[in-house]
Amino acid sequence: MxxxxxxxxxxxxxxxxxxxxxxxxxxxxxxxxxxxxxxxxxxxxxxxxxxxxxxxxxxxxxxxxxxxxxxxxxxxxxxxxxxxxxxxxxxxxxxxxxxxxxxxxxxxxxxxxxxxxxxxxxxxxxxxxxxxxxxxxxxxxxxxxxxxxxxxxxxxxxxxxxxxxxxxxxxxxxxxxxxxxxxxxxxxxxxxxxxxxxxxxxxxxxxxxxxxxxxxxxxxHIHFQQFSEQMLEDEFFLMDLAKKTYNKVVSKEKNGDLTLNLIEFRKAPFPLQRRCIQLILNYLYNGELPKDLTSIHIDSIFELIDKTKPSGQIDLPQNLKVYRSYDLCVFTFHVQTKKPYFLNWDKGKTLELPNGRQLFMKEGSVPDDIGQNIFILDENTEFPLYVRTRKNGDRIRIKGVGTKKIKSLFIDLKIPHNERDVWPIVTDQEDNILWVPGLRKSIYEASDFTTGEKVILQYK
Ligand SMILES: Nc1ncnc2c1ncn2[C@@H]1O[C@H](COP(=O)(O)OP(=O)(O)OP(=O)(O)O)[C@@H](O)[C@H]1O
Incomplete structure (x- = not known):
């Protein structure tokens, strides 16, 4: 030989x-x-x-x-x-x-x-x-x-x-x-x-x-080859760990957006955080990172995450946006609808909402488990109800609390800024806020669930 x-x-x-x-x-x-x-x-x-x-x-x-x-x-x-x-x-x-x-x-x-x-x-x-x-x-x-x-x-x-x-x-x-x-x-x-x-x-x-x-x-060439093999070994090892971190800290929304849980994310060591962001971008860009995506963009994602200010937004190539709100970061290609809306909600009707969710109305007996996603109407409530976005000065009357500003409600519950402008608010015909679906109910919910059929509102 x-x-x-x-x-x-x-x-x-x-x-x-x-x-x-x-x-x-x-x-x-x-x-x-x-x-x-x-x-x-x-x-x-x-x-x-x-x-x-x-x-x-x-x-x-x-x-x-x-x-x-x-x-x-x-x-x-x-x-x-x-x-x-x-x-x-x-x-x-x-x-x-x-x-x-x-x-x-x-x-x-x-x-x-x-x-x-x-x-x-x-x-x-x-x-x-x-x-x-x-x-x-x-x-x-x-x-x-x-x-x-x-x-x-x-x-x-x-x-x-x-x-x-x-x-x-x-x-x-x-x-x-x-x-x-x-x-x-x-x-x-x-x-x-x-x-x-x-x-x-x-x-x-x-x-x-x-x-x-x-x-x-x-x-x-021998040294470059050794360097390459060792780097790749380390890289595959770290990527495996990063994938585990990714599965823990990233959730995929129905519309394809990715949401990063920053509390969990920050617990990971920085090399895994960096790779986790890489995995997010690889996923969203379908494995082909745009040529104009630079290390400056990656740095700006970390700045957004680290920033002492609780919210912010950055733009990445191909209209990918990253919104940070408190402990969540949303990576999305979707333009956030900020337009206010006002909808009539007639008896029995299902409403498709601009935030991708739905409101249902049906008559029946009250389910055993009613959380913030279900609201039971008082018998005297008149139809149609109204569903609208927030207005300056909106307040909700909460049992045992008094009135609370909707703005403070959003802040206390850490609702991302981009979601606040499209969050549905259900009111009666006098514009009293009955319910902020998914978040809080007012004192106007029926107080007695035990007798007869009720009108049940559901947010899904
Ligand atoms: N036209 C081709 N048809 C088949 N195999 C190819 C062709 N071009 C490249 N390859 C394969 O890919 C390898 C790397 O390709 P690359 O273009 O980097 O090298 P190259 O300069 O073409 O190498 P070579 O000296 O073999 O021509 C080649 O060694 C060969 O195995």
Whole structure:
């Protein structure tokens, strides 16, 4: 075995990358890295007891040349007796209808194709040719651009993909070790010369930063790889804990809003709080954080939570709003209706309220358990009743208390500011407040529940 092969074998064993008896799909562009990887796996297929298939995607970006590459890879597979799956996809065309970059689309197209081949041929493992220099470039690029910790920790050696796993056995070796291996084995890869041009960000790191790092320490890739593996281990561990915290402190409302219980949230250590906010945002943005969401936004969420003032509001990209009110924080895409309303509530009618709740009215016997969500009407009450939003100076007469300002009621019960303007208030025809559904009842509720049928109001 050559030096490279010994290193790669050790790496595969240490990370348990290959299961004996499995089938492996190798993504082969035709370039040196993936060709070397294919050569290595093919040479050792008996040792690993694996069967190989190759997948190649022609992105149709370099005219005839890229199709020739497809044929070239196909031919190698024929010579080496490996099943080949290839596809041509016009990435340029797709990019015209999309806002994503060509690189992003090419990547999506590739992974979709890999997935479809794995499904068709019942293959569980996808092997890709990323190497140690790719790892250094990736980490530095992501740190420089700014990204969440998991991404900044680099390329994963092994990660779930579709119904199987992606493995990257060459992360332990450098580009130049691969080049030596290619020469030693008389392999002839195709070279994509755009890989050398400074127009691509990655190439600038490759051409300018990597030579410097390697001149400082020729084994720099080993240290970046160790750093990546340890960071990812820590990150997965902390994320697991953060998910438990999330389940305790975040509740999902019917309309999709998320409410954060700040009392519980503050009990968690800060690294978990930070990840919990990340989980909230990932959920609300459907796993794709907007490009204009910055660390300044995250800081402002924490400011809102920490602030000594009990309430406030901030705006995040794509109209996501965060409202803080006392010990609750609501993350919502919904525009809060602040318009006052005044509704007639006739006998037997159900009212749909602007806050997404309902008011029901029915006749019957009084239920055993009546809390603040049920109000029993006095027999003398005339219909219709009225349901409206609060007005300045509103007061409710409460048994044993006297009158209380609705404003103080909201404050005492810590009702979030954004909910106060749409909270229903039920009055009689003289505008006496009978009931603030869900919160308090007035002295105007029937005092005797024992005789006959009653009109029962219910807030749901
Ligand atoms: N067009 C493609 N078809 C199939 N697999 C691909 C293709 N492009 C990339 N891959 C796979 O993804 C890996 C990483 O791709 P990336 O673009 O980062 O590297 P690359 O410079 O294309 O590598 P290589 O030297 O193998 O060409 C490759 O090593 C290969 O396994």
């Amino acid at each position: 050559s030096d490279l092969e010994k290193k790669v074998k050790q790496f595969i064993d240490r990370h348990k990358l290959i299961q004996k008896g499995s089938s492996v799909l190798v993504g082969v562009s035709g370039g040196p890295d993936s060709l070397a990887l294919l050569y290595f796996l093919n040479k050792h297929k008996e040792m690993y007891d694996i069967t190989l298939t190759v997948a190649h995607v022609d992105h149709m970006l370099r005219g005839k040349q890229s199709f020739e590459e497809l044929l070239y890879v196909k031919n190698i597979c024929k010579d080496w007796d490996i099943p080949f799956e290839g596809v041509q996809v016009n990435v340029n065309e797709i990019s015209k209808e999309s806002s994503s970059s060509i690189e992003v689309i090419a990547r999506e197209v590739r992974y979709d194709f890999f997935q479809s081949v794995m499904k068709k041929r019942n293959i569980s493992t996808l092997a890709l040719g990323h190497h140690g220099d790719d790892q250094i470039e990736t980490i530095l690029m992501r740190l420089t651009r700014g990204s969440e910790l998991k991404a900044a920790a680099g390329i994963q050696v092994k990660r779930p993909f579709a119904t199987g796993t992606i493995i990257r056995p060459f992360l332990c070796v450098t580009k130049s070790e691969i080049e030596d291996y290619i020469k030693m084995n008389n392999l002839i890869p195709v070279y994509d010369h755009t890989n050398e041009e400074d127009i691509y960000t990655r190439n600038r790191y490759r051409n300018h930063i990597l030579p410097f790092l390697k001149s400082e320490n020729k084994n720099v």
